[in-house]
Amino acid sequence: MRARSFEWQLLVLVTLALTAFGLIMVYSATSASAALGNGNPTGYLERQGIYALLGFALLVVAARTDFRKLRAIAPTLVGVALALCLAVLVIGTKVNGARRWIGFGPATFQPSELAKLALVVWAAAYLSRRPPPRTLKDLARPVGLLVGVFCLLILAEPDLGTVITVVVMIGAVLLVSGTPLPTLGVAYTIVFGAGAIAAWSSPYRRARLFTFLDPWKDPLGAGLQNVQALISLGSGGVFGRGLGQGIEKIHYLPEAHTDMIFAVIGEELGLVGAAVLVAGYCAFAYAGLRLAIACKDPFGKRLAAGITALICGQAAINLAAVLGLAPLTGIPLPFVSYGGSSLVITLLGVGILLNIARGHAGTQTASVPDRRGRDGGTSRPVARRGGNAARARGGSDVRRVAGSRRGSARS
Numbered sequence: 290m291r292a293r294s295f296e297w298q299l300l301v302l303v304t305l306a307l308t309a310f311g312l313i314m315v316y317s318a319t320s321a322s323a324a325l326g327n328g329n330p331t332g333y334l335e336r337q338g339i340y341a342l343l344g345f346a347l348l349v350v351a352a353r354t355d356f357r358k359l360r361a362i363a364p365t366l367v368g369v370a371l372a373l374c375l376a377v378l379v380i381g382t383k384v385n386g387a388r389r390w391i392g393f394g395p396a397t398f399q400p401s402e403l404a405k406l407a408l409v410v411w412a413a414a415y416l417s418r419r420p421p422p423r424t425l426k427d428l429a430r431p432v433g434l435l436v437g438v439f440c441l442l443i444l445a446e447p448d449l450g451t452v453i454t455v456v457v458m459i460g461a462v463l464l465v466s467g468t469p470l471p472t473l474g475v476a477y478t479i480v481f482g483a484g485a486i487a488a489w490s491s492p493y494r495r496a497r498l499f500t501f502l503d504p505w506k507d508p509l510g511a512g513l514q515n516v517q518a519l520i521s522l523g524s525g526g527v528f529g530r531g532l533g534q535g536i537e538k539i540h541y542l543p544e545a546h547t548d549m550i551f552a553v554i555g556e557e558l559g560l561v562g563a564a565v566l567v568a569g570y571c572a573f574a575y576a577g578l579r580l581a582i583a584c585k586d587p588f589g590k591r592l593a594a595g596i597t598a599l600i601c602g603q604a605a606i607n608l609a610a611v612l613g614l615a616p617l618t619g620i621p622l623p624f625v626s627y628g629g630s631s632l633v634i635t636l637l638g639v640g641i642l643l644n645i646a647r648g649h650a651g652t653q654t655a656s657v658p659d660r661r662g663r664d665g666g667t668s669r670p671v672a673r674r675g676g677n678a679a680r681a682r683g684g685s686d687v688r689r690v691a692g693s694r695r696g697s698a699r700s
Contacts, residue, residue, distance in 0.1 A: 293583055297646040299576040303569050304348075304624065304639050308341055308632070310566070311550075311625035318538045318546040318553045319627070325539065333546060333627055340629035344636030351640025352647070359641070360588055363414040366407035367435070373400035374442040381446075386493075387619070389446045390630075399630035401443050401451045405599055406634050408439060408455060412462045413591035421467035428468070428476055432459070444487065449494065450610075450618025454603045456480060461598030462591050465581060501616035514549065517542040518611050522555035522563075529559030546627040548619055551611040566625070567608070574601040580646050589645045596638045 315337050320330035329335075359366075373391070377400050381388040390397040412432060422428040436459055440452045456477075463473060488494040496511055504512030504519075521537035524530070535556040538545040545553050555563045577597025584590040600623050607622045609615035621628045623635050 293580055293646040293648070296576045296580045296583075297643055299572060300580075300639060300642055300646065303573045303576070304636070307566075307569055307573075307624035308345075308636070311622075311632075312337055312341065313532070314550055314554060314625060315546055315627045317533045317535070317557065318550055320533075321539050322545075336629065337627055337632070340632045341636075343629075344633040347633065347637045348640035348643070351637055352643040354644060356589060356592065356641050356644045357586070359410050359592075360414040360417075363407075363411040366403075367411045370400065370404040370407035371439070371442075373398075374404055374439065376400070378442070378445055387446055387448065389448055396629065399628075401446070401448055402630040402634040404439055404443065405451065405455055405458065406596075406638055408436065409458055409462065409595035409599055410592065411435070412459055413588055413595055416462060416466040417587035417591055421469075422463070423469055423472060425472060425476060428463070428472060432463070433476070447491070447493065448619065449484075449488070450603075450606055450620030452484075453606055453618065454599065454620065457602040457606075458595050458599040461602075462595040465591050465594040497616050501613075504613070514543045514617060515613060518549055518552040519613055521549075521552040522612070525556040525559040525563075527560045529555070529557045529562055532557050547621055548607065548617065548626065549611060550622055550626045551608055554625075570601055570604045570623075573597070577601070577642060580642065584645060586645075593642060593645050596642055600635060600638060 312334060316331065316334040319333040323332060324330045377391050378388060380391065382390045382392045382397060384390065389401060390399050415432065422432065436455065440455060443451050443455070460473065460477065464470075488498055500507070500511045500515060504515035506512060508516040517537055521535070521542055524537070530536075535553055537556055538553050542549055542552060551563070551566070554566060558565075574597060577593060577600075581590050581593035581597065584593055603620055604623050606615065606618060607620050607626075610617045610620070621631045623631065
Protein backbone atom coordinates (compact mmCIF):
# COMPACT_ATOMS: atom_id res chain seq x y z
CA MET A 290 0.00 0.00 0.00
CA ARG A 291 1.50 3.34 -1.01
CA ALA A 292 1.72 6.17 1.47
CA ARG A 293 -1.48 8.19 1.89
CA SER A 294 0.17 11.63 1.83
CA PHE A 295 -3.07 13.66 1.88
CA GLU A 296 -4.46 11.88 4.91
CA TRP A 297 -1.07 12.03 6.65
CA GLN A 298 -0.73 15.77 6.10
CA LEU A 299 -4.31 16.51 7.13
CA LEU A 300 -4.02 14.46 10.32
CA VAL A 301 -0.76 16.19 11.28
CA LEU A 302 -2.14 19.64 10.54
CA VAL A 303 -5.39 19.15 12.47
CA THR A 304 -3.64 17.51 15.43
CA LEU A 305 -1.07 20.28 15.76
CA ALA A 306 -3.72 22.99 15.38
CA LEU A 307 -6.12 21.49 17.91
CA THR A 308 -3.39 20.81 20.48
CA ALA A 309 -1.96 24.33 20.19
CA PHE A 310 -5.46 25.79 20.38
CA GLY A 311 -6.15 23.65 23.44
CA LEU A 312 -3.08 25.03 25.25
CA ILE A 313 -4.26 28.58 24.54
CA MET A 314 -7.78 27.89 25.79
CA VAL A 315 -6.57 26.07 28.91
CA TYR A 316 -4.54 29.16 29.81
CA SER A 317 -7.49 31.43 29.05
CA ALA A 318 -9.89 29.32 31.13
CA THR A 319 -7.62 29.07 34.20
CA SER A 320 -5.38 32.12 34.42
CA ALA A 321 -7.97 34.63 35.68
CA SER A 322 -9.41 32.47 38.45
CA ALA A 323 -5.90 31.43 39.55
CA ALA A 324 -4.74 35.03 39.69
CA LEU A 325 -7.78 36.06 41.73
CA GLY A 326 -7.04 33.24 44.17
CA ASN A 327 -3.37 34.26 44.50
CA GLY A 328 -2.34 31.15 42.56
CA ASN A 329 -0.03 30.60 39.60
CA PRO A 330 -1.80 31.89 36.45
CA THR A 331 0.29 29.62 34.22
CA GLY A 332 0.13 26.53 36.44
CA TYR A 333 -2.40 24.60 34.37
CA LEU A 334 -0.72 25.67 31.12
CA GLU A 335 2.67 24.40 32.31
CA ARG A 336 1.30 21.01 33.32
CA GLN A 337 -0.70 20.66 30.11
CA GLY A 338 2.38 21.66 28.11
CA ILE A 339 4.42 18.88 29.75
CA TYR A 340 1.71 16.34 28.91
CA ALA A 341 1.60 17.66 25.34
CA LEU A 342 5.37 17.18 24.94
CA LEU A 343 5.11 13.64 26.30
CA GLY A 344 2.19 12.92 23.99
CA PHE A 345 4.03 14.21 20.92
CA ALA A 346 7.08 12.13 21.83
CA LEU A 347 4.88 9.03 21.88
CA LEU A 348 3.24 10.19 18.65
CA VAL A 349 6.62 10.32 16.88
CA VAL A 350 7.59 6.88 18.20
CA ALA A 351 4.25 5.36 17.15
CA ALA A 352 4.41 7.02 13.73
CA ARG A 353 7.83 5.42 13.10
CA THR A 354 6.94 1.96 14.44
CA ASP A 355 5.14 -0.56 12.26
CA PHE A 356 1.61 -0.68 13.64
CA ARG A 357 1.37 -4.42 12.93
CA LYS A 358 3.61 -5.05 15.94
CA LEU A 359 0.66 -4.00 18.10
CA ARG A 360 -1.18 -7.16 17.12
CA ALA A 361 1.24 -9.31 19.11
CA ILE A 362 0.99 -7.20 22.28
CA ALA A 363 -2.79 -6.66 22.14
CA PRO A 364 -3.57 -9.28 24.84
CA THR A 365 -0.88 -7.78 27.10
CA LEU A 366 -2.33 -4.30 26.65
CA VAL A 367 -5.79 -5.54 27.57
CA GLY A 368 -4.46 -7.36 30.64
CA VAL A 369 -2.60 -4.28 31.90
CA ALA A 370 -5.62 -2.03 31.29
CA LEU A 371 -7.92 -4.49 33.07
CA ALA A 372 -5.60 -4.65 36.09
CA LEU A 373 -5.39 -0.86 36.29
CA CYS A 374 -9.18 -0.49 36.03
CA LEU A 375 -9.51 -2.87 38.97
CA ALA A 376 -6.76 -1.10 40.93
CA VAL A 377 -8.30 2.35 40.53
CA LEU A 378 -11.41 1.19 42.39
CA VAL A 379 -9.23 0.27 45.37
CA ILE A 380 -6.35 2.75 45.47
CA GLY A 381 -7.63 5.48 43.16
CA THR A 382 -7.86 9.13 44.16
CA LYS A 383 -11.43 10.27 44.77
CA VAL A 384 -12.35 13.61 43.15
CA ASN A 385 -15.88 15.05 43.14
CA GLY A 386 -17.32 11.70 44.18
CA ALA A 387 -15.61 9.75 41.37
CA ARG A 388 -12.65 7.39 41.73
CA ARG A 389 -11.05 7.52 38.28
CA TRP A 390 -7.41 8.46 38.83
CA ILE A 391 -4.29 6.79 40.23
CA GLY A 392 -1.74 9.17 41.70
CA PHE A 393 1.99 8.95 40.94
CA GLY A 394 3.52 11.70 43.02
CA PRO A 395 2.51 15.04 41.50
CA ALA A 396 1.04 13.34 38.42
CA THR A 397 -2.17 11.35 38.01
CA PHE A 398 -3.19 8.73 35.47
CA GLN A 399 -6.67 7.70 34.35
CA PRO A 400 -6.73 3.95 33.54
CA SER A 401 -9.94 4.19 31.51
CA GLU A 402 -8.05 6.22 28.89
CA LEU A 403 -5.59 3.36 28.39
CA ALA A 404 -8.50 0.90 28.40
CA LYS A 405 -10.04 2.61 25.37
CA LEU A 406 -6.87 2.30 23.29
CA ALA A 407 -6.18 -1.26 24.49
CA LEU A 408 -9.70 -2.36 23.56
CA VAL A 409 -9.57 -0.91 20.06
CA VAL A 410 -6.18 -2.56 19.39
CA TRP A 411 -7.39 -5.93 20.70
CA ALA A 412 -10.72 -5.79 18.83
CA ALA A 413 -8.98 -4.87 15.57
CA ALA A 414 -6.46 -7.71 16.01
CA TYR A 415 -9.10 -10.29 16.93
CA LEU A 416 -11.60 -9.40 14.19
CA SER A 417 -8.92 -9.19 11.48
CA ARG A 418 -8.12 -12.91 11.88
CA ARG A 419 -11.66 -14.28 12.03
CA PRO A 420 -14.92 -14.02 10.11
CA PRO A 421 -17.14 -11.16 11.31
CA PRO A 422 -19.72 -11.98 14.00
CA ARG A 423 -23.05 -12.62 12.29
CA THR A 424 -25.25 -13.56 15.24
CA LEU A 425 -25.68 -12.26 18.77
CA LYS A 426 -24.01 -15.44 20.06
CA ASP A 427 -20.94 -14.82 17.90
CA LEU A 428 -20.90 -11.18 19.00
CA ALA A 429 -21.17 -12.01 22.68
CA ARG A 430 -18.09 -14.22 22.81
CA PRO A 431 -15.47 -12.96 23.33
CA VAL A 432 -15.92 -9.35 22.09
CA GLY A 433 -19.13 -8.60 23.94
CA LEU A 434 -17.94 -10.32 27.11
CA LEU A 435 -14.64 -8.44 27.30
CA VAL A 436 -16.21 -5.07 26.44
CA GLY A 437 -18.93 -5.70 29.02
CA VAL A 438 -16.37 -6.38 31.77
CA PHE A 439 -14.54 -3.14 31.02
CA CYS A 440 -17.80 -1.16 30.88
CA LEU A 441 -18.90 -2.50 34.27
CA LEU A 442 -15.58 -1.55 35.85
CA ILE A 443 -15.68 1.94 34.33
CA LEU A 444 -19.30 2.41 35.39
CA ALA A 445 -18.26 1.61 38.95
CA GLU A 446 -15.89 4.62 39.00
CA PRO A 447 -18.46 6.09 37.84
CA ASP A 448 -17.71 7.27 34.27
CA LEU A 449 -20.67 6.92 31.93
CA GLY A 450 -19.11 9.08 29.21
CA THR A 451 -16.17 6.72 28.72
CA VAL A 452 -18.55 3.76 28.54
CA ILE A 453 -20.51 5.46 25.75
CA THR A 454 -17.25 6.21 23.92
CA VAL A 455 -16.15 2.56 24.17
CA VAL A 456 -19.48 1.35 22.82
CA VAL A 457 -19.30 3.74 19.86
CA MET A 458 -15.68 2.79 19.14
CA ILE A 459 -16.31 -0.98 19.19
CA GLY A 460 -19.37 -0.47 16.99
CA ALA A 461 -17.18 1.20 14.35
CA VAL A 462 -14.70 -1.70 14.38
CA LEU A 463 -17.52 -4.24 14.08
CA LEU A 464 -19.13 -2.31 11.23
CA VAL A 465 -15.87 -2.16 9.25
CA SER A 466 -15.32 -5.87 9.95
CA GLY A 467 -18.55 -6.72 8.14
CA THR A 468 -20.94 -7.45 11.00
CA PRO A 469 -24.50 -7.33 9.60
CA LEU A 470 -26.45 -4.18 10.43
CA PRO A 471 -29.47 -6.10 11.84
CA THR A 472 -27.19 -7.89 14.30
CA LEU A 473 -25.57 -4.62 15.35
CA GLY A 474 -28.99 -3.00 15.66
CA VAL A 475 -30.30 -5.68 18.00
CA ALA A 476 -27.08 -5.69 20.03
CA TYR A 477 -27.10 -1.93 20.53
CA THR A 478 -30.78 -1.96 21.42
CA ILE A 479 -29.93 -4.37 24.22
CA VAL A 480 -26.92 -2.26 25.28
CA PHE A 481 -28.85 1.01 25.39
CA GLY A 482 -31.72 -0.70 27.19
CA ALA A 483 -29.32 -1.98 29.84
CA GLY A 484 -27.78 1.48 30.03
CA ALA A 485 -31.17 3.07 30.62
CA ILE A 486 -31.86 0.61 33.43
CA ALA A 487 -28.44 1.31 34.97
CA ALA A 488 -29.00 5.07 34.75
CA TRP A 489 -32.44 4.81 36.36
CA SER A 490 -31.26 2.53 39.16
CA SER A 491 -28.51 4.95 40.22
CA PRO A 492 -29.68 8.08 42.11
CA TYR A 493 -26.63 9.98 40.85
CA ARG A 494 -27.30 9.22 37.18
CA ARG A 495 -31.05 9.61 37.55
CA ALA A 496 -30.55 13.10 38.98
CA ARG A 497 -28.33 13.98 36.00
CA LEU A 498 -31.01 12.76 33.61
CA PHE A 499 -33.69 14.91 35.26
CA THR A 500 -31.29 17.87 35.27
CA PHE A 501 -30.70 17.42 31.55
CA LEU A 502 -34.44 17.41 30.86
CA ASP A 503 -35.04 20.61 32.87
CA PRO A 504 -31.83 22.34 34.05
CA TRP A 505 -33.70 25.55 34.89
CA LYS A 506 -35.66 23.80 37.61
CA ASP A 507 -32.62 24.13 39.89
CA PRO A 508 -30.32 26.68 38.20
CA LEU A 509 -28.24 27.27 41.33
CA GLY A 510 -27.93 23.62 42.34
CA ALA A 511 -28.00 20.50 40.18
CA GLY A 512 -28.56 22.47 36.98
CA LEU A 513 -25.84 25.07 37.60
CA GLN A 514 -23.31 23.61 35.15
CA ASN A 515 -25.89 23.13 32.37
CA VAL A 516 -27.36 26.62 32.80
CA GLN A 517 -24.02 28.42 33.01
CA ALA A 518 -22.76 26.58 29.90
CA LEU A 519 -25.77 27.76 27.91
CA ILE A 520 -25.39 31.32 29.22
CA SER A 521 -21.70 31.27 28.29
CA LEU A 522 -22.42 30.05 24.76
CA GLY A 523 -25.25 32.52 24.25
CA SER A 524 -23.34 35.54 25.51
CA GLY A 525 -20.59 35.03 22.93
CA GLY A 526 -22.77 35.95 19.97
CA VAL A 527 -21.31 35.60 16.50
CA PHE A 528 -17.73 36.78 17.10
CA GLY A 529 -17.41 36.41 20.87
CA ARG A 530 -16.22 38.73 23.64
CA GLY A 531 -12.59 38.27 22.63
CA LEU A 532 -9.88 35.78 23.61
CA GLY A 533 -9.32 35.94 27.36
CA GLN A 534 -12.29 38.27 27.92
CA GLY A 535 -14.79 35.64 29.09
CA ILE A 536 -16.67 36.15 32.36
CA GLU A 537 -18.34 32.79 33.03
CA LYS A 538 -15.01 31.02 33.57
CA ILE A 539 -14.31 33.15 36.66
CA HIS A 540 -16.03 31.09 39.37
CA TYR A 541 -19.36 30.92 37.50
CA LEU A 542 -18.91 27.90 35.20
CA PRO A 543 -17.81 24.71 37.02
CA GLU A 544 -15.03 22.68 35.36
CA ALA A 545 -14.49 25.42 32.77
CA HIS A 546 -11.03 24.10 31.80
CA THR A 547 -12.02 20.43 31.43
CA ASP A 548 -15.51 19.25 30.49
CA MET A 549 -16.91 22.74 29.79
CA ILE A 550 -14.07 24.27 27.78
CA PHE A 551 -16.26 24.43 24.67
CA ALA A 552 -18.54 26.85 26.54
CA VAL A 553 -15.52 29.10 27.18
CA ILE A 554 -14.65 28.91 23.47
CA GLY A 555 -18.20 29.88 22.54
CA GLU A 556 -18.17 32.88 24.87
CA GLU A 557 -14.76 34.22 23.88
CA LEU A 558 -14.65 33.33 20.17
CA GLY A 559 -18.36 33.21 19.41
CA LEU A 560 -20.18 31.16 16.81
CA VAL A 561 -17.32 31.58 14.34
CA GLY A 562 -14.72 30.13 16.69
CA ALA A 563 -16.97 27.26 17.73
CA ALA A 564 -17.74 26.44 14.08
CA VAL A 565 -14.04 26.41 13.18
CA LEU A 566 -13.37 24.00 16.05
CA VAL A 567 -16.16 21.67 14.92
CA ALA A 568 -14.78 21.86 11.35
CA GLY A 569 -11.41 20.70 12.70
CA TYR A 570 -12.95 17.56 14.15
CA CYS A 571 -14.86 16.97 10.91
CA ALA A 572 -11.59 17.22 8.96
CA PHE A 573 -9.98 14.73 11.33
CA ALA A 574 -12.90 12.32 10.86
CA TYR A 575 -12.70 12.72 7.07
CA ALA A 576 -8.98 11.91 6.98
CA GLY A 577 -9.32 8.97 9.37
CA LEU A 578 -12.23 7.40 7.50
CA ARG A 579 -10.52 7.85 4.12
CA LEU A 580 -7.49 6.11 5.58
CA ALA A 581 -9.60 3.23 6.91
CA ILE A 582 -11.34 2.77 3.57
CA ALA A 583 -8.09 2.82 1.56
CA CYS A 584 -6.10 0.54 3.86
CA LYS A 585 -5.68 -2.98 2.43
CA ASP A 586 -4.38 -4.56 5.62
CA PRO A 587 -7.33 -6.04 7.60
CA PHE A 588 -5.80 -5.11 10.96
CA GLY A 589 -4.90 -1.60 9.83
CA LYS A 590 -8.36 -0.97 8.39
CA ARG A 591 -10.11 -1.88 11.63
CA LEU A 592 -7.57 -0.06 13.76
CA ALA A 593 -7.87 3.16 11.74
CA ALA A 594 -11.66 3.08 11.92
CA GLY A 595 -11.64 2.39 15.66
CA ILE A 596 -9.18 5.16 16.58
CA THR A 597 -11.01 7.68 14.40
CA ALA A 598 -14.33 6.75 16.02
CA LEU A 599 -12.71 6.94 19.46
CA ILE A 600 -11.45 10.51 19.02
CA CYS A 601 -14.32 11.97 17.02
CA GLY A 602 -17.00 10.09 18.96
CA GLN A 603 -15.63 11.47 22.22
CA ALA A 604 -15.65 14.97 20.72
CA ALA A 605 -19.27 14.58 19.61
CA ILE A 606 -20.35 13.39 23.08
CA ASN A 607 -18.65 16.34 24.78
CA LEU A 608 -20.08 18.91 22.36
CA ALA A 609 -23.59 17.47 22.69
CA ALA A 610 -23.40 17.67 26.49
CA VAL A 611 -22.19 21.29 26.53
CA LEU A 612 -24.85 22.32 24.00
CA GLY A 613 -27.57 20.73 26.12
CA LEU A 614 -28.33 17.99 23.58
CA ALA A 615 -27.24 15.16 25.90
CA PRO A 616 -26.75 14.66 29.66
CA LEU A 617 -23.42 15.71 31.13
CA THR A 618 -21.05 12.76 31.24
CA GLY A 619 -17.78 14.28 32.45
CA ILE A 620 -15.87 13.41 29.29
CA PRO A 621 -13.16 15.84 28.04
CA LEU A 622 -12.89 17.39 24.60
CA PRO A 623 -10.00 15.64 22.77
CA PHE A 624 -6.82 17.73 22.29
CA VAL A 625 -8.46 20.82 23.83
CA SER A 626 -9.63 20.08 27.39
CA TYR A 627 -7.20 20.05 30.30
CA GLY A 628 -6.26 16.49 31.19
CA GLY A 629 -2.94 14.71 30.89
CA SER A 630 -4.09 11.11 30.44
CA SER A 631 -6.58 12.01 27.72
CA LEU A 632 -4.10 14.16 25.78
CA VAL A 633 -1.23 11.64 25.94
CA ILE A 634 -3.36 8.64 24.89
CA THR A 635 -5.09 10.63 22.14
CA LEU A 636 -1.77 11.76 20.65
CA LEU A 637 -0.50 8.18 20.83
CA GLY A 638 -3.57 7.08 18.86
CA VAL A 639 -2.85 9.73 16.24
CA GLY A 640 0.70 8.40 15.93
CA ILE A 641 -0.70 4.96 15.09
CA LEU A 642 -2.93 6.52 12.43
CA LEU A 643 0.07 8.32 10.94
CA ASN A 644 2.00 5.06 10.73
CA ILE A 645 -0.87 3.47 8.83
CA ALA A 646 -0.97 6.50 6.52
CA ARG A 647 2.77 6.28 5.81
CA GLY A 648 2.18 3.13 3.80
CA HIS A 649 3.23 0.42 6.26
CA ALA A 650 0.00 -1.50 5.66
CA GLY A 651 0.91 -4.44 3.43
CA THR A 652 -1.43 -5.33 0.59
CA GLN A 653 -3.07 -8.70 0.22
CA THR A 654 -2.88 -8.79 -3.58
CA ALA A 655 -0.20 -9.75 -6.06
CA SER A 656 2.66 -7.28 -6.36
CA VAL A 657 3.84 -5.85 -9.65
CA PRO A 658 7.47 -6.63 -10.63
CA ASP A 659 9.80 -3.70 -11.16
CA ARG A 660 11.37 -2.72 -14.48
CA ARG A 661 14.33 -5.09 -13.97
CA GLY A 662 12.00 -8.05 -13.77
CA ARG A 663 12.33 -8.68 -10.03
CA ASP A 664 9.21 -9.27 -7.98
CA GLY A 665 8.72 -6.30 -5.65
CA GLY A 666 7.12 -8.41 -2.92
CA THR A 667 6.65 -11.95 -1.69
CA SER A 668 3.64 -12.69 -3.90
CA ARG A 669 3.63 -14.00 -7.43
CA PRO A 670 4.79 -11.78 -10.32
CA VAL A 671 2.19 -10.45 -12.72
CA ALA A 672 2.41 -11.95 -16.21
CA ARG A 673 2.92 -9.52 -19.10
CA ARG A 674 0.41 -9.45 -21.93
CA GLY A 675 1.36 -11.84 -24.69
CA GLY A 676 4.27 -13.33 -22.75
CA ASN A 677 2.99 -16.93 -22.90
CA ALA A 678 2.33 -16.74 -26.63
CA ALA A 679 5.80 -15.30 -27.32
CA ARG A 680 7.47 -18.04 -25.29
CA ALA A 681 5.45 -20.68 -27.14
CA ARG A 682 6.45 -19.28 -30.53
CA GLY A 683 10.10 -19.03 -29.45
CA GLY A 684 10.12 -22.65 -28.31
CA SER A 685 8.65 -23.96 -31.57
CA ASP A 686 11.22 -22.00 -33.62
CA VAL A 687 14.10 -23.52 -31.63
CA ARG A 688 12.75 -27.04 -32.13
CA ARG A 689 12.34 -26.42 -35.90
CA VAL A 690 15.96 -25.21 -36.32
CA ALA A 691 17.32 -28.13 -34.28
CA GLY A 692 15.38 -30.64 -36.40
CA SER A 693 16.71 -29.19 -39.66
CA ARG A 694 20.32 -29.41 -38.39
CA ARG A 695 19.91 -33.10 -37.45
CA GLY A 696 18.48 -33.86 -40.89
CA SER A 697 21.39 -32.23 -42.71
CA ALA A 698 23.89 -34.13 -40.57
CA ARG A 699 22.33 -37.49 -41.51
CA SER A 700 22.42 -36.66 -45.19
